[in-house]
Amino acid sequence: AQSVTQPDIHITVSEGASLELRCNYSYGATPYLFWYVQSPGQGLQLLLKYFSGDTLVQGIKGFEAEFKRSQSSFNLRKPSVHWSDAAEYFCAVAPWGGGADGLTFGKGTHLIIQP
Amino acid sequence: DVKVTQSSRYLVKRTGEKVFLECVQDMDHENMFWYRQDPGLGLRLIYFSYDVKMKEKGDIPEGYSVSREKKERFSLILESASTNQTSMYLCASSPRGQPNTEAFFGQGTRLTVV
Numbered sequence: 001a002q003s004v005t006q007p008d009i010h011i012t013v014s015e016g017a018s019l020e021l022r023c024n025y026s027y028g029a030t031p032y033l034f035w036y037v038q039s040p041g042q043g044l045q046l047l048l049k050y051f052s053g054d055t056l057v058q059g060i061k062g063f064e065a066e067f068k069r070s071q072s073s074f075n076l077r078k079p080s081v082h083w084s085d086a087a088e089y090f091c092a093v094a095p096w097g098g099g100a101d102g103l104t105f106g107k108g109t110h111l112i113i114q115p
Numbered sequence: 116d117v118k119v120t121q122s123s124r125y126l127v128k129r130t131g132e133k134v135f136l137e138c139v140q141d142m143d144h145e146n147m148f149w150y151r152q153d154p155g156l157g158l159r160l161i162y163f164s165y166d167v168k169m170k171e172k173g174d175i176p177e178g179y180s181v182s183r184e185k186k187e188r189f190s191l192i193l194e195s196a197s198t199n200q201t202s203m204y205l206c207a208s209s210p211r212g213q214p215n216t217e218a219f220f221g222q223g224t225r226l227t228v229v
Contacts, residue, residue, distance in 0.1 A: 043205060043220035102148050103218060107157035
């Protein structure tokens, strides 16, 4: 079964500083990988996804993520954070080949932005 | 704009009550999902459905059931609510296909069982 680990429960970053959120996955084949963001009181919004091809994926709101097969990682980055980026971030993995098995989520990383 | 709508944002129910959480999507998606979200545990899959009248157990189905009579609607049922079912419930939908595509989420229903 697949699993996702987000090692950091909370991260505090100053506004304007760079950001990296870590995600490690466990899966027997190449997975489909996702990053979702959840603003307070809201549902989840997709930031970006990786299916195949270029290992550096660009998403919305200036985010990007890099798939590293050798490290089983899919870390999320942003060069300069804004106060509006404060939210909960979830990494997720889905099984190869599709189906309706749903996503397996990490436990989330809570991002705090300092002024 | 694609939309997944959950009928209630907040619900307060009493222990032992039968509770219905409703979810409707307007994207003609085949797949629908119910997750529960708890602090420190992330999102956990309760049930999913890949077609009308079809349902599959997820990781934590105990104490829950589901109903999918129409393609656009997926209901989560708590037969006899208990305090440990106090949580945020998220509905999602996705189109069928290979590869597995992104899921679209509703705003969530925060259920409190007292």
